[in-house]
Amino acid sequence: MSDSTLASAKPQPAGGSAPSEPVAELSDITRMYRMGEEEVRALDGFSFTFRKGEYWAIMGSSGSGKSTLLNILGCVDRPSSGSYRVRGQEVAELDDDELSTFRGAELGFIFQSYNLIPQLDVLENILMPVMYQDEVPEGIEDRALELAKRVGLGERLHHRPMQLSGGQQQRVAIARSLINDPALILADEATGNLDSKTADEILELFDELHAEGKTILLVTHEAEVGRRAENILRLKDGNIETVERGAERTGAVADAQ
Amino acid sequence: MRSSSLARAVRLGVSSLLLHKLRSFLTTLGVLFGVASVIAMLAVGEGASAEAQDQIRRLGSRNVILRSVKPPQVGDEDAETRVLSYGLTRDDFERISETFPGIEQSVPVLQTPAEVRSGQLLCRPRVLCTPHLFQSVTRRDLFSGRFLTEQDEANRSLVCVLGYEVARFLFPFDTALGERVKVGEHYLEVVGVLYSRMPVGSVTLDPSSEAGGEVFLPLSTGRAYFGERQTQMRSGSMDIQEVQLHEIIVAAERDIDVPVVAAACRSMLKREHDEKDYEVIVPLELLARAEETKRIFNIVLGSIAGISLLVGGIGIMNVMLATVTERTREIGIRRALGAKRKHIVTQFLVETMVLSGAGGVVGVGVGLLIPWIVERTAELETIVEPAAPIFAFGISVLVGIVFGLYPAWRAANMDPVEALRHE
Numbered sequence: 259m260s261d262s263t264l265a266s267a268k269p270q271p272a273g274g275s276a277p278s279e280p281v282a283e284l285s286d287i288t289r290m291y292r293m294g295e296e297e298v299r300a301l302d303g304f305s306f307t308f309r310k311g312e313y314w315a316i317m318g319s320s321g322s323g324k325s326t327l328l329n330i331l332g333c334v335d336r337p338s339s340g341s342y343r344v345r346g347q348e349v350a351e352l353d354d355d356e357l358s359t360f361r362g363a364e365l366g367f368i369f370q371s372y373n374l375i376p377q378l379d380v381l382e383n384i385l386m387p388v389m390y391q392d393e394v395p396e397g398i399e400d401r402a403l404e405l406a407k408r409v410g411l412g413e414r415l416h417h418r419p420m421q422l423s424g425g426q427q428q429r430v431a432i433a434r435s436l437i438n439d440p441a442l443i444l445a446d447e448a449t450g451n452l453d454s455k456t457a458d459e460i461l462e463l464f465d466e467l468h469a470e471g472k473t474i475l476l477v478t479h480e481a482e483v484g485r486r487a488e489n490i491l492r493l494k495d496g497n498i499e500t501v502e503r504g505a506e507r508t509g510a511v512a513d514a515q
Numbered sequence: 516m517r518s519s520s521l522a523r524a525v526r527l528g529v530s531s532l533l534l535h536k537l538r539s540f541l542t543t544l545g546v547l548f549g550v551a552s553v554i555a556m557l558a559v560g561e562g563a564s565a566e567a568q569d570q571i572r573r574l575g576s577r578n579v580i581l582r583s584v585k586p587p588q589v590g591d592e593d594a595e596t597r598v599l600s601y602g603l604t605r606d607d608f609e610r611i612s613e614t615f616p617g618i619e620q621s622v623p624v625l626q627t628p629a630e631v632r633s634g635q636l637l638c639r640p641r642v643l644c645t646p647h648l649f650q651s652v653t654r655r656d657l658f659s660g661r662f663l664t665e666q667d668e669a670n671r672s673l674v675c676v677l678g679y680e681v682a683r684f685l686f687p688f689d690t691a692l693g694e695r696v697k698v699g700e701h702y703l704e705v706v707g708v709l710y711s712r713m714p715v716g717s718v719t720l721d722p723s724s725e726a727g728g729e730v731f732l733p734l735s736t737g738r739a740y741f742g743e744r745q746t747q748m749r750s751g752s753m754d755i756q757e758v759q760l761h762e763i764i765v766a767a768e769r770d771i772d773v774p775v776v777a778a779a780c781r782s783m784l785k786r787e788h789d790e791k792d793y794e795v796i797v798p799l800e801l802l803a804r805a806e807e808t809k810r811i812f813n814i815v816l817g818s819i820a821g822i823s824l825l826v827g828g829i830g831i832m833n834v835m836l837a838t839v840t841e842r843t844r845e846i847g848i849r850r851a852l853g854a855k856r857k858h859i860v861t862q863f864l865v866e867t868m869v870l871s872g873a874g875g876v877v878g879v880g881v882g883l884l885i886p887w888i889v890e891r892t893a894e895l896e897t898i899v900e901p902a903a904p905i906f907a908f909g910i911s912v913l914v915g916i917v918f919g920l921y922p923a924w925r926a927a928n929m930d931p932v933e934a935l936r937h938e
Contacts, residue, residue: 334851334931355855362853369935373848377530389523390853434852 280343281441281473282308282331287340289326289496300326301337302496308442308475313468315487316477323496325446328477332444333361345441362387366435370447372427374419374434380406381415384433391438398437405433409463425456432463436472443467445476449483461486521865528866542834543874545827546911550878551885553820553907554899558886560816562896564809571805574798575653577619577770579777581607581763581784585756586792598744600757601792607784608763615765615779617772622648623734624762627741629699631730633685640681640728642698643761644737650709652766658682660692660707667706667733674736675703678729679711696730701740703732773799824910827874828918835867835922846926847934856927863926867919868912875911879904 289301301323308314318324329335330342333349342349344364352360366387367373374383384402388394395401406412409429411422419427428448435443445464449457461483468474468488476487484490492499532539574580583602608623625644630637643649650662658679667674675698682691682705691705709731745756767776777797784793839846846859854862883904886897 329932332851334935355857358850358853358855358858360853361851367851369848373844373935375845375848377527377534386849387852390849390855390858 278310278312280307281310281312281345282475283341283343284330285341287327287330287337287342289323289330289335290338299496301330304340304497306491306498308473310473311468311471313464313474313488314476315484315490316475316493317479317481317484317490318493318499319479321495322493322499324477324493326496327493328444328446328475331442331475332365332367333357359391362390363438364441366438366440366443368428368431368435368443368445368448370450372419372424372431372451374427374430376419379416379418380411380422380430383419383430384437386434387438402433402437405436406430409433423456424452425459428452428456428460429463432460432467436467441473443472443474445474447478448476449478449480457483524861524865525869528862528869531866532869538834539870542831543870543877545830546824546871546874546914547827547878547881549820549824549827549914550875550907550911551882552823553817553910554879554882554903555885555889556816556820557813557903558882558897558899559889559895560809560812561898561900562886562890564805564812565898566896567805567808568802571798571801573654574796574801575764575766576799576802577767577773578652578798579765579767579773579780580796580798581611581765581780582794582796583758583761584792584794586790598755598757601790602758603760603763603784603793604787605759607787608760610783610787611763611765611780615776617768617776619766619768620648620652621766622646622652622764623760624649624764625734625737625743625759626745626761627699627737628745629741631681631685632697633694636685638681638684638728640678640730642730642732642737642741644732644734644741646734649731649764652764656710658708658710659690660705662707662709663731663733668735671735671739672733673701673703673740674706674732676707676709676731677705678709678731680728681730682708698730698732699741703736770799773797824914828871828914831867831870831915832918832922834870835863835919836925838866839863839922839926842926843929843934843937846929847931847937850929850931851935859927860923863923864916864919867922868915871911871915871918872908875908878911879908882907 284307285305287301287304288299291298291300304323304327316324316327326335330337333344336350344360347360347364349357349360375386378386381399381402384405385398388398388402403412403415406415409432411426411429411433414422414426419430422430428451435445448464449460452460464474464476465486474487476483478484488504490500490502492501581603585599586601605623608621611618612621622645627642627644628639629642630639631642632638645663646668647663647665649655650657655662660676662676663674666672675696677685677691677696685691685696686694691708694705695702696705697703709729743757743759745758765776765780767773774797777795777800781795784795849859849862883899886899889895890897
């Protein structure tokens with residue numbers, strides 16, 4: 259199960275506070291692809307636990323397995339072997355339909371290219387994940403309205419994505435990711451398409467969400483963006499390279515200086 | 516909840532289609548023309564066959580009509596004057612009336628080529644000399660007065676019954692009853708007017724027309740005053756024909772007797788006539804043949820319309836496949852955000868059905884318009900069966916389902932990871 263790379267990581271937080279409940283537990287996850295004759299292990303015996311309220315930056319060079327990890331975390335891909343639990347639910351036990359509903363209910367997605375539906379307006383886009391749930395919670399429209407205001411789009415409820423700037427579109431996507439109050443917010447290079455000022459605003463929004471206790475996993479290859487997160491998980495060759503937790507990381511930075 | 520989610524799906528489908536207005540419009544055209552052609556072709560086909568059947572039925576479905584036919588010209592064309600004798604004979608009539616079982620009545624008809632005048636007005640209708648039975652056997656309705664009677668026949672009365680057109684032509688402002696008309700060289704009193712055979716809507720006032728221009732007189736009167744020789748002047752030469760009877764209308768007792776009676780007539784005539792100077796017309800056979808023709812007609816028209824619908828459907832499928840590819844990313848997003856496969860199937864199926872359904876609705880409109888125009892411009896009778904538009908619209912929806920399933924299935928079975936990565 260554990261290998262040298264994992265051994266170098268510290269599985270428990272260094273801080274004094276008791277660890278919060280686990281949200282996403284991955285144990286011995288392997289994901290293999292077949293590329294022609296060759297078998298590629300995008301993830302190779304990856305084990306890690308993300309806990310409630312944590313804000314992680316997942317970093318690594320391309321080919322390190324971070325995209326594969328994100329797909330598995332987002333339940334759009336299934337591991338070749340190993341166990342993945344979200345809030346205690348073993349994902350492998352869910353069939354395709356259940357998994358779809360599960361994604362909509364438990365996960366919030368934020369993509370690099372926003373990925374709003376062009377023919378829907380702001381409010382409809384925010385409500386998108388709810389529409390595919392079997393039961394629509396009461397007062398969901400009010401919640402969508404609240405979220406739109408929260409991300410600063412209260413005045414543009416009926417604009418189409420084409421009529422919005424990149425930053426505004428990403429705000430819609432963030433509101434959309436929050437509509438079902440998910441266990442996990444997955445952000446894939448969420449600021450990759452934005453200029454630094456707008457990116458900063460988006461990251462501030464993440465900080466706010468973090469402060470509210472949301473669990474955020476932010477995949478990025480930009481060191482500056484990663485530095486904004488509470489913790490950093492570095493991947494290499496399909497497994498963990500380093501784990502930097504908030505407290506020690508500030509220490510490490512101080513050491514470097 | 517269910518109905519509202521369907522309404523929402525349709526609304527979303529429409530808004531997706533409106534993103535590409537021209538493309539959606541062009542796509543619906545295929546189904547539109549398909550549906551319109553189904554309705555229009557069925558309407559024209561129904562109209563044509565109804566008219567044909569109507570005409571046949573007017574001959575009487577229980578009747579067998581024997582008719583004299585001028586045999587192919589043989590012999591000396593240069594002869595200036597000759598007598599051509601052919602056709603049905605009185606003996607034929609006697610044989611039929613006396614010996615055949617299954618026959619209710621048989622009615623002989625002698626035709627004479629006389630002109631009919633009243634004052635300055637002159638026309639050349641078919642002058643038919645026939646006994647009183649003619650009316651009941653051919654089921655002709657009286658417009659006014661009476662038809663010929665047995666007494667007329669016995670007395671060789673100088674009376675006649677006019678067809679409606681002839682009456683209108685010779686007596687435009689007055690009733691023809693009691694008036695005298697001059698038929699050939701003889702004056703006859705008009706005792707009745709018969710309805711025309713043509714549908715009332717298309718009554719023409721051309722009294723020489725085949726259907727309406729008729730004058731009836733007793734057979735005995737015809738024989739006594741006009742004889743069996745018909746003399747006509749033709750480009751300087753005299754053309755004399757001798758025909759004993761032009762037509763024998765044989766009415767069978769029941770419909771099922773008709774084939775037997777027809778066969779008996781045929782074999783008798785074949786035995787008695789050296790030349791084929793007659794024809795046997797069986798309306799019932801014609802009717803059956805008309806039904807068969809109609810069936811083939813419908814199959815052909817249906818195939819053509821079906822092919823155009825098929826082409827329309829393929830067009831829709833083509834566009835939907837392109838749409839699915841184009842919207843791969845959207846599909847990935849929706850799947851990531853919780854859409855099940857069935858949601859994606861529904862979404863694209865609804866879009867296809869909206870396309871084909873819209874084509875169907877407009878197609879029904881156009882399809883109803885075409886027969887209307889045809890009826891007014893081409894003066895063809897058209898019949899739109901109430902089921903036709905429903906049927907055609909149903910087909911268009913079916914086309915949407917059939918040709919939408921595969922693109923929708925393709926969309927639903929995309930790997931979300933691949934779909935999300937798609938640019």
